[in-house]
Amino acid sequence: MSVKIILGAVIAIVAIAGIVWFGNDEGPMSATESPTVSVSPDSTSSPQASVSPTGSPTGSPQGTATKTPTPIISVGIKTFNVTGVAFSFTPTEIRVKKGDTVRIVFKNNQGNHDWTIDEFNARTPVIGAGSTATVQFVANKTGSFEYYCSVGNHRQLGMKGTLIVE
Numbered sequence: 001m002s003v004k005i006i007l008g009a010v011i012a013i014v015a016i017a018g019i020v021w022f023g024n025d026e027g028p029m030s031a032t033e034s035p036t037v038s039v040s041p042d043s044t045s046s047p048q049a050s051v052s053p054t055g056s057p058t059g060s061p062q063g064t065a066t067k068t069p070t071p072i073i074s075v076g077i078k079t080f081n082v083t084g085v086a087f088s089f090t091p092t093e094i095r096v097k098k099g100d101t102v103r104i105v106f107k108n109n110q111g112n113h114d115w116t117i118d119e120f121n122a123r124t125p126v127i128g129a130g131s132t133a134t135v136q137f138v139a140n141k142t143g144s145f146e147y148y149c150s151v152g153n154h155r156q157l158g159m160k161g162t163l164i165v166e
Helices: 003-022
Strands: 036-041 049-051 072-074 077-085 088-090 093-096 101-108 131-138 143-148 160-165
Touching: 077 093
Parallel strands: 077 101, 093 160
Antiparallel strands: 036 131, 072 077, 077 088, 101 131, 143 160
């Protein structure tokens, strides 16, 4: 068998498995729909609540914060763990490709904060220390875009970062 045939078969199997495993009745989120947002306290005894673009409840895995911008890749979704403390985010730079579905798992470790990026109409609710919120959107345009905390003057005090879409 040629390498192209084997590679094609592997890609087809992975795609079918992804559709079966992650498929839903709503279909993919279009660029005109609102991003998915979910919030949960950082506790193993509390379930995570989330709302889909259609407003119906859905389940979403709870992430943990890391200090590196390396994505955790789910079929078709690039997940980044972002941590917030007083006036800073970690990481301060995230890189994706145009067309990627981006999931931000925002864990707030201190104060009250959110994660906002205007160009993709994506934001988490303002959450308190010890809570986690998730937002998902499609990076459908290229460039460098600032993400920030919209609470008070946190953005001006340095609570911001850059999403680079290549």
